[in-house]
Amino acid sequence: MPVRMQDVALRAGVSVKTVSNVVNGYPHIRDSTRRRVEEAIDELGYRMNVSARDLRTRRTGMITLNVPELSLPYFAELADSVIRAADERGWSVLIEQTGAERERELEVLAGNRRHRGDGVLFSPLALGPDDLGHFDVGFPLVVLGERVFGARADHVTMNNVEGARAATAHLIASGRRRIAVVGAHAGEVIGSAALRLAGYERALADAGIPFDPALVGEAGLWHRSTGAETMARLLDSGTAIDAVFALNDAMALGALHALHERRIDIPGDIALIGFDDVDDVRYSVPTISSVDPGRDEIARTAVGLLVERITGSTEPFRRVVPPMRIVGRRSTGDTQGDGETVVAALPGWLEDIP
Amino acid sequence: MPVRMQDVALRAGVSVKTVSNVVNGYPHIRDSTRRRVEEAIDELGYRMNVSARDLRTRRTGMITLNVPELSLPYFAELADSVIRAADERGWSVLIEQTGAERERELEVLAGNRRHRGDGVLFSPLALGPDDLGHFDVGFPLVVLGERVFGARADHVTMNNVEGARAATAHLIASGRRRIAVVGAHAGEVIGSAALRLAGYERALADAGIPFDPALVGEAGLWHRSTGAETMARLLDSGTAIDAVFALNDAMALGALHALHERRIDIPGDIALIGFDDVDDVRYSVPTISSVDPGRDEIARTAVGLLVERITGSTEPFRRVVPPMRIVGRRSTGDTQGDGETVVAALPGWLEDIP
DNA sequence: CTCCGCTTCTACAACGATGTAGAGTATAGA
DNA sequence: TCTATACTCTACATCGTTGTAGAAGCGGAG
Numbered sequence: 051m052p053v054r055m056q057d058v059a060l061r062a063g064v065s066v067k068t069v070s071n072v073v074n075g076y077p078h079i080r081d082s083t084r085r086r087v088e089e090a091i092d093e094l095g096y097r098m099n100v101s102a103r104d105l106r107t108r109r110t111g112m113i114t115l116n117v118p119e120l121s122l123p124y125f126a127e128l129a130d131s132v133i134r135a136a137d138e139r140g141w142s143v144l145i146e147q148t149g150a151e152r153e154r155e156l157e158v159l160a161g162n163r164r165h166r167g168d169g170v171l172f173s174p175l176a177l178g179p180d181d182l183g184h185f186d187v188g189f190p191l192v193v194l195g196e197r198v199f200g201a202r203a204d205h206v207t208m209n210n211v212e213g214a215r216a217a218t219a220h221l222i223a224s225g226r227r228r229i230a231v232v233g234a235h236a237g238e239v240i241g242s243a244a245l246r247l248a249g250y251e252r253a254l255a256d257a258g259i260p261f262d263p264a265l266v267g268e269a270g271l272w273h274r275s276t277g278a279e280t281m282a283r284l285l286d287s288g289t290a291i292d293a294v295f296a297l298n299d300a301m302a303l304g305a306l307h308a309l310h311e312r313r314i315d316i317p318g319d320i321a322l323i324g325f326d327d328v329d330d331v332r333y334s335v336p337t338i339s340s341v342d343p344g345r346d347e348i349a350r351t352a353v354g355l356l357v358e359r360i361t362g363s364t365e366p367f368r369r370v371v372p373p374m375r376i377v378g379r380r381s382t383g384d385t386q387g388d389g390e391t392v393v394a395a396l397p398g399w400l401e402d403i404p
Numbered sequence: 405m406p407v408r409m410q411d412v413a414l415r416a417g418v419s420v421k422t423v424s425n426v427v428n429g430y431p432h433i434r435d436s437t438r439r440r441v442e443e444a445i446d447e448l449g450y451r452m453n454v455s456a457r458d459l460r461t462r463r464t465g466m467i468t469l470n471v472p473e474l475s476l477p478y479f480a481e482l483a484d485s486v487i488r489a490a491d492e493r494g495w496s497v498l499i500e501q502t503g504a505e506r507e508r509e510l511e512v513l514a515g516n517r518r519h520r521g522d523g524v525l526f527s528p529l530a531l532g533p534d535d536l537g538h539f540d541v542g543f544p545l546v547v548l549g550e551r552v553f554g555a556r557a558d559h560v561t562m563n564n565v566e567g568a569r570a571a572t573a574h575l576i577a578s579g580r581r582r583i584a585v586v587g588a589h590a591g592e593v594i595g596s597a598a599l600r601l602a603g604y605e606r607a608l609a610d611a612g613i614p615f616d617p618a619l620v621g622e623a624g625l626w627h628r629s630t631g632a633e634t635m636a637r638l639l640d641s642g643t644a645i646d647a648v649f650a651l652n653d654a655m656a657l658g659a660l661h662a663l664h665e666r667r668i669d670i671p672g673d674i675a676l677i678g679f680d681d682v683d684d685v686r687y688s689v690p691t692i693s694s695v696d697p698g699r700d701e702i703a704r705t706a707v708g709l710l711v712e713r714i715t716g717s718t719e720p721f722r723r724v725v726p727p728m729r730i731v732g733r734r735s736t737g738d739t740q741g742d743g744e745t746v747v748a749a750l751p752g753w754l755e756d757i758p
Numbered sequence: 759c760t761c762c763g764c765t766t767c768t769a770c771a772a773c774g775a776t777g778t779a780g781a782g783t784a785t786a787g788a
Numbered sequence: 789t790c791t792a793t794a795c796t797c798t799a800c801a802t803c804g805t806t807g808t809a810g811a812a813g814c815g816g817a818g
Contacts, residue, residue, distance in 0.1 A: 052804095054803095054804060054805085055804070055805070056804080064767075064768085065767065065768045065769075066768090066769095066804090066805080066806095067767080067768065067769080067805095067806075067807090068766085068767060068768075070805065070806060071766095071767085071806095074806085077765095078764085078765050078766055078767085079765095079766070079767085080765085080766065080767090083766080083767085095542065097515060097519055098519070098804090098805080099459070099803085099804050099805070100464075100519060100520050100805095101455050101458035101459040101464060101803085101804080101805090102455075102459050102773090102803070102804035102805040102806090103804080103805050103806075104455035104458075104459075104773095104805090105453070105455040105456050105458075105459050105773050105774065105775085105803090105804080105805075105806095106772080106773050106804080106805045106806045106807080107773085107805085107806070107807095108773075110454075110455060112498070112520070119484055120474065120480045120481070120483045120484040120487070121480060121481045121484045121683060123477065123480070126474045126475060126477070126480030126483075127474070127475045129474045129480075129483075129499070130473055130474040130475045130501065133474070133499060133500070133501050134501070137500075137501075142498055142500070142520060143498065143499060144466070144496055144497065144498050144499075145483070145487060145497060145498075145499050146487070146491075146496070147484065147487050147488070147491075161451060165451055165452070165454060166454050166466065166496060188449065274683075274686075274687040275687070278687065303687055304687060306689070307687055307688070307689050310689040311689065329475060329628075330684065332628075333628040333629070333632065333657055333658060333661055334661070334688075335660070335661050335664040335665065335689075406774095408773095408774060408775085409774070409775065410774080410775095418797075418798085419797065419798045419799075420774090420775080420776095420798090420799095421775095421776075421777090421797075421798065421799080422796085422797060422798075424775070424776060425776095425796095425797085428776085431795095432794085432795050432796055432797085433795095433796070433797085434795090434796065434797090437796080437797085452774090452775080453773085453774050453775065454775095455773085455774080455775090456773070456774035456775035456776090456803090457774080457775050457776075458775090458803095459773090459774080459775075459776095459802095459803050459804065459805085460774080460775050460776045460777080460802075460803050461775085461776070461777095461803085462803075759818100760817100760818085761816105761817090761818085762815105762816090762817085762818100763814100763815095763816095763817105764813105764814085764815090764816105765812100765813085765814080765815105766811100766812085766813085766814105767810105767811085767812085767813100768809105768810090768811080768812100769808105769809090769810090769811100770807105770808090770809095771806105771807090771808085771809105772805100772806085772807080772808095773804105773805085773806090773807100774803105775802100775803090776801105776802085776803090777800105777801090777802085777803100778799105778800090778801085778802100779798105779799095779800095780797105780798090780799090781796105781797085781798080781799100782795105782796085782797080782798100783794100783795080783796080783797100784793100784794085784795075784796095785792100785793085785794075785795090786791100786792085786793080786794095787790100787791085787792080787793095788789100788790085788791085788792100
């Protein structure tokens, strides 16, 4: 029933291969022939059977993006950027959600799930350093995020430590001394939480401010709700606080909520800075300062690396850390209106993974 | 280089078809044979070539979701729900962004874009009633949203008019009389803006309140920023206002921002209700009441209809309108804390498109 | 006039799976 | 014992495209 190249060829009076050549823009075709074929295509309403082409060329032109959930704004924006970056290069993106469940994340690496597409972009959230072995997969894979370092795969990550240090340093520079942290993960040595906390501690040390565990609020999941709860706990604990570093923006928004409820003036009484620079923080009241990890750059780089692998690159695995910016807004008193100002910029870099 | 069924068959000492049968769970296979095949699969690390299967079965198991942008929270949450619903049925989802550009939306219908997957879920934002003809496409298509009614395709939409009426009525019930609207589109007769405005007007009429054009604020794009701008314009105009109906939640959040800046008490001075019930409105300060269009239900229904079409249904086209709820939160004084309460529930329905 | 190289096109064999038809066995019923 | 039925497995064609190899025509250089 569906129209095949065969049918087009018959109608145009040429061979199937010539139709294929026309469709694929092969240059050595007489204009008159090309026109005849194109007319036949239009008349019959021919559309290429992608599966057949994929089978023959051993390539699908699709990549799979595995994220925890699209309803988390950071991942929605990341997916947006990835789709754009892929589209620019003519690739399509299949999206799967792992729900940050360990089992499903392992399935991504095992390749047990329906295995479509030529490669995988994977942003794990449940897996950790112990799972390093699982990352040695047999298909093109680019890992995103901070859960796993040293895997045998290309890796696009952020300069978490320096970003956190710069964010904290920015708070310190405005005279804050009692800086609370929202979102720590006790006992973790790797992952965004641990790295950002390390940056925080380093900034304190640089400024000669003693580290006070009472200022560190734990939060397992990095959602708005947990940010609000953690902030509330910190405030109720009675510890003196004059600034808050939320380890991501979702929690910063939650923390803002908790601060508002207690009618605490921001940044008058307490300054606030987040991490991720999602769109939301530009529209909260007050607007929230944040660390911009360069989402577009991350997406573009990741797609680029993946496509290189797919097309056969055998370079050593690489870790890419795009440049970052600390964006000052009203929650740290850097602006009055809705504007924003870049208060620090950190360079990116690229290194081989041994 | 890659392992084929052929290789597995050779190793297990069976025919290719038997391997295929094992992989696809065909029942009449001796246990010992099945085990041998499974061992061979493990030993060789065999993974099915999906393109070959798709070619032979004439089905890909994928659907394409076309949305404006994933960075708009409503569409991110919709995509989340669609992926879940598809996954439950064993389907994968390819996501493409149109950026709400007319050209790209037309391309979706023309099928000119790389045409992968067995069907399309399409949420247009730029196309309108004039483009109805374009929707008569040759592939399974389910339309989402309010831009186009009466297209020759299945359609999952919302009860916009009644939802808006109920939302407005809720404001009126709490004693408000000067209810501003944020996000109207002048001259539109169809689409979310027009329908929701119609519901608003109907609620006013029901209550015998005269319609005052000065209370209607236009906003082309429904973003947070335009919501803030429109709200600011309305406030600056000097019109008396004691409540705001934002035609979607993004604008409600923007409006909230503008209200806060002027230190207006919510809901004391002005009550606020939005539309969509995105996650954000549960974490703003105060939390914002909204109309919940039943996102999960929309997604599940849409995926269900699409899969039916793909598997050959020839039923008449149907329009489905899932049930809706009006969720009361602090911005309308329905709760004190972070809780929420369902202040109204509207039934859904299903109808054939002639 | 021949040879070479370029252009234009065709024939045929893949790519790797599954549907169909049917060949052997085993099991049960008559 | 013989047939009918169910189970287990195989051979072969086929899905719709593209890669390969090469044929035919043409123009220009030698």
